[in-house]
Structures are given as C-alpha cells and as structure tokens.
Amino acid sequence: MAQATRVFFRHFSSSSSRFGNIKNVTIIGTGLMGAGIAQVAASTGHHVVMVDQTDDILSKSKANIEKSLQRVVKKKYADNPKAGETFIAEVMSRLTTKTDAAAAVKNTDLVIEAIVENLEVKKKLFSSLDKAAPKHTIFTSNTSSIPIKDIAVATQRQDRFGGLHFFNPVPVMKLLEVIRIPATSDETFNTLLAFGKAMDKSTVNCKDTPGFIVNRLLVPYMMEAVRMVERGEASPQDVDTAMKLGAGYPMGPFELTDYVGLDTCKFIIDGWHKKYPDNPLFMPSPLLDKLVSEGKLGNKTGEGFYKHKK
C-alpha cells in the first residue's frame, strides 16, 4: 500500500475510543485561528460546526480551509492526487456553518472559542452558551493571554472549563497547550488531553498563568524587538535577519508579529500591562500602538511592519 494511501486510511479510521468522548466540536470565531482549528478537527475525524458573525465571513473561512487543505494534500498525497481530492471532500463534508452560536452548541461535546481577544466579549458569549449547551459539553477558550478562570466565571460549569491554546498556523504547528483552572475536573482535563492527541498534536500541561508557556516567553521577546527599533538600535529587517540566521528562528520577530496580527499583540500586551503595571516586560509600545491605530494589522490587512500581498 502506498504511503499516501496509508495516511489516508489513518485519517479516516475514526473510532470513538481513539477520540475519547469528543465527536462533535463547535468552533466559535473562524478567523485566522478558528479556521485552522476547524480544519484540523475535521481532518482528524471530528464533526465540526463553525460559528461566526456573518455568512460572508463563514464562506471566506471555508474557502481558506480548502486552500490550506490543498497545501496539505500536495505533499501527503503526492503519489495519489485522487485520494487527496477525496480526502479534501471528506474533510469539507464534516464542516457545517452557523451564525447562531446558541443553536450551534445544542448537540456538541466540545466548544472551542476563538473570537476577539476581549474578556467582556468572551464572557458574554460563554454566558449565553452555558444556557444553551447540554450538561456534558466542555467549554474551552483559545485565548492567547486572558486568564481562563476570568472567562469561566461567566458560566455555571467551571469543572467543565479549560483552555486549549493552539498555534498559528494550526495545520503546521505541532503544539497544543492544555490549561486547567483550579475548578477543572480531572475528567475534563484528561478528555482535553485525549482530544489533543486525537488532533495529532503534542500537548503540554499548563497552569493558568499569563501567556501560559509559549506566549509568556514569546510575546516579551517580540515586544523587545519593537522597542529595539523604537530606540533606533536596528531596523526591523536587520533584527529579522539576525534572529533567523543567528538564532535559527523560522521567522524574525517582526515577520512573526505581522503573522500573528498587530491587533492581537496589542490586546495581549495592553491586558498584561493593565494587570501588572510594574513589569517592564509588559510595557506597551508607541510604535505598535501607532500602526494598529492606522489599521496596519499585519498580513491580514496587507500591511504591518512590512507590506504583504493580500
């Protein structure tokens, strides 16, 4: 059996024991992260409902998923393009879309929230979902920087609440941070770890500390790069070249900030600065603030620290 065909069968051999009790997943917010999470969840055999504010956004997200799947199959099914096309069709058939979040969670095992990085907006969403979702449904947030416990208080199911923090681009990045709050039950936490495995991710256990593991180290590094440029010590291009060739990073910090989204980086640093005003690692940056106020949010708007093809 050709290697590509074996991979194909591995993706389709969805047994309930492999996936634990998570079969139906609802992903709310289908932007950069939500679309990637939906793609990987559907690729690994889960039935996925994607929720966003308008049908127009949802069709764009589905189109982005299809484009990303083309990239995945190009290599994985290089020797069997027909199997690749079948794989894409099967994955797409597991994705449905809705604009009504409360209706979408009526028959779901797991909610993954990936909307804007704003505590009040996330709390409002979860409070309404709590009334609509079945009792067994586990709620999770993909937040980059907001304490999970601050979001969970909007619900009556804190024992069935945790964090699932994916990395961009989700189809490529192998890591999943699984976060528990003091109230998270062992059963919930173990189910989330098993779900991470079912998604073919490597999981790490995280406490509910600012930025968990990766962002607590990565975001201060990215912000210090911006401050370096503000101090006139180097150009963004030279900093990026230096970190790629001198430290082996796949992207320099400015390329990465553009890739993550300058608005998301600003939400993260502003939130932490408000909470920990004396920590110099969390100081806001006038240059970042200026670019965000000009709508230069990075790759997604066509310009951030660099200009990009949209």
Ligand SMILES: CC(=O)CC(=O)SCCNC(=O)CCNC(=O)[C@H](O)C(C)(C)COP(=O)(O)OP(=O)(O)OC[C@H]1O[C@@H](n2cnc3c(N)ncnc32)[C@H](O)[C@@H]1OP(=O)(O)O
């Ligand atoms: C803010 C937060 O809360 C947390 C975060 O996410 S922080 C951000 C974490 N992410 C990172 O640090 C990303 C750093 N960058 C990288 O790892 C790499 O630059 C990258 C994987 C994004 C791109 O890699 P690259 O080698 O420069 O480009 P490219 O050749 O286009 O891509 C490499 C592979 O990934 C695939 N790929 C890239 N993006 C993809 C996508 N969106 N969907 C599917 N496949 C994709 C490509 O098809 C390619 O596959 P093959 O090797 O099979 O050809």
Ligand SMILES: NC(=O)C1=CN([C@@H]2O[C@H](COP(=O)(O)OP(=O)(O)OC[C@H]3O[C@@H](n4cnc5c(N)ncnc54)[C@H](O)[C@@H]3O)[C@@H](O)[C@H]2O)C=CC1
């Ligand atoms: N950008 C990144 O690299 C990463 C971001 N995150 C986190 O993931 C979350 C989403 O980030 P991105 O995908 O980058 O943002 P994005 O801006 O690309 O997408 C957010 C989506 O949520 C939708 N949305 C907003 N409010 C909504 C609501 N009330 N109901 C339904 N949909 C709503 C928007 O229409 C948009 O499509 C944030 O919490 C962010 O911190 C986590 C890991 C990496």
